[in-house]
Amino acid sequence: MRRRATIFCPYDTSLPEHALAQAHGTHPVVGSPDGYRHSPPYTDPYAVCGDCDLPLPEPEDPLVLHFGQRDLGKIRDTVGDWGESAGLWCTADTAVAEVRDRGRLTDPLTGRRRPDPSSPGGGRGVWMMHQFCDLVKIRTRPSGLVVRLHVALE
Incomplete structure (x- = not known):
């Protein structure tokens, strides 16, 4: 059984552009003072998790x-x-x-x-x-x- 839910995730719009782009990719709807709209960069949550599983860079002098x-x-x-x-x-x-x-x-x-x-x-x-x-x-x-x-x- 599926239930509809609405969750509000506030984001600081002064964050770097790449951080805001990631937020838009994980939220199907985004809001602004002008209202709510569909988020075109929204993608499958499992694809987002896959993107987060890229190898970590090696530290310089560990x-x-x-x-x-x-x-x-x-x-x-x-x-x-x-x-x-x-x-x-x-x-x-x-x-x-x-x-x-x-x-x-x-x-x-x-x-x-x-x-x-x-x-x-x-x-x-x-x-x-x-x-x-x-x-x-x-x-x-x-x-x-x-x-x-x-x-x-x-």
């Missing part, structure tokens, strides 16, 4: 920490089973942390919806990353995931 089971303490053994590498670096205005692992995501909206706090299945970690960080980028590779967390330094 500190990359490769780790395995023998290198970590007992508590980190589980992470060592799944983890591939971790890195930290700063740009002029942002601290960035990256983790590469053999994980998989089946839901392109993972972390975008608030999970049930009483759920025994977890699902709170990625949601919390989105709450604490200024930007979260997740990319799928053939061998697993790349997760980058960005936090503004100012």
